[in-house]
Amino acid sequence: MNRVWLRVIAPLAVGALFLALWQAAARLSGVPVYILPAPSDIAGSLWVDGPSLLGSLLVTLRITLAALAAAAIIGGLIALVFSLSRVIEISFFPYAVILQVTPIVAIAPLIIIWVHTPFLALLTCAWIVAFFPIVSNTTVGLNSADRNLLALFKLYGASRGQVLWFLRVPTALPYFLAGLRISGGLALIGAVVAEFVAGTGGAETGLAYRILEAGYRLAIPRLFAALFLLSVTGIAIYLVLDFISRRVLRRWHESVTAEGEE
Template sequence: MLSYLKSMLPPLLFLLIFIALWELLIRIGGIGPYLLPTPWAVFQVLFDRSEDLSSAAGITFLSAVTGFLASIFVGLTVAVFFAEFRWLRISCYPYAIFLHTVPIVAISPLIITWLGYGVISVIVITFIISLFPVITSATNGLLESREDLQELFQLYGASRWQKLWKLKLPSAIPQIISGMQTASGLAIVGAIVGEFFAGHEAGRYGLGYYMFTAQGQFRIDILIAAILISTLQGIILFGSVTLFAKTALKRWMIAG
């Protein structure tokens, strides 16, 4: 417990210094609240609009987690096929790169045209932006298992499934986790970007929509409050992946 508190002290100290510098900058620089509100004004918005912001945060987080989980399932499945079938990897991997290089802002209107406004479009946008890191990390990890161990499995007549489950997947776990951690941050970004374009549906508004409307109304206090909440969501999702890696997958590797 004491070591945990010691590890938390530097980030908390940095946060206090950052807030103090923020307040000092406003007082010395004479910056108006329409450009940069005080920390107290942002905290006041978080308190006064806690119900609306918490509801919006729930919608955004649900969309991000759903798209993130879908990207893990699809990404790992595609990576297994890419690793097991070289001809498929050579034929289709360039299209995965193409999907990653296309700006999500450019294809969002197309997704909205097909699926309409609302949560479904946001989830699809989140899924697309989170998919590539999972595919690349998992594929590279599956292809980098040690050759001597592969030869040993081959010597004992192991099937393709046995080599995949007992050798390739355990050795690929560090890279898979790395890809999942990258995708977890992108999932929040994808949900926010998706809500800029498609996030309004029958009174159900996510944080992205709040950011969009607050910017148009010059409510920078609401905008910063929504940014802080979305940042916290990214930290929670990233931390959940890291915790999962340190517990469940570690035990699976030992058992395997």
């Protein structure tokens, strides 16, 4: 009980203290608002520009969630293929790594030239950033089935499909979910980076472009307000995925049961 309170109150106290110091510093030092706005200025901007910023947030969020879903499905399938054939895994895994380590900012302009639908172009960028943790985690999970259980399945004459569905897939599930939690944050980053590069995608303007725009106009409080919304979104995505992961694993996995009811 005490620990729960500590966990909630201590970070909140740090946050409040930080905001108070920031507020005082901004007001007392006389630094202009277009360089360092006070938290109260940002809150004001959030109140005034909130509705239009939320509209932009929705655009970014749609790309993020679509990219995450695509990463989960395609990433999971790639991992499945990798686990079925060692040859395919060895042949293709390096290229997944290359795709992962190449900075998305560098590839994004190409993708935007190649893919004509703005939504699809942004989605592709975000997907490239998000899919790798799911592929690598799930591949490890699919390959880490208990050796004795594998022997037992062999003993009872299980088919490859049965070994996959009854043993490898359940073993891989916690790994997949851990990958998904990482990918959730990455999909948002990917979407934001893609928007930075693409600029405004026609009628719909994402939150990232609003940040750029606010920067050009020296509307720094609005820039901070948009940034704040972006952070909150990232945290919310993480919390939702964490919740889903706990729900799925709550009955059996050590990561959940160790701190559970007992």
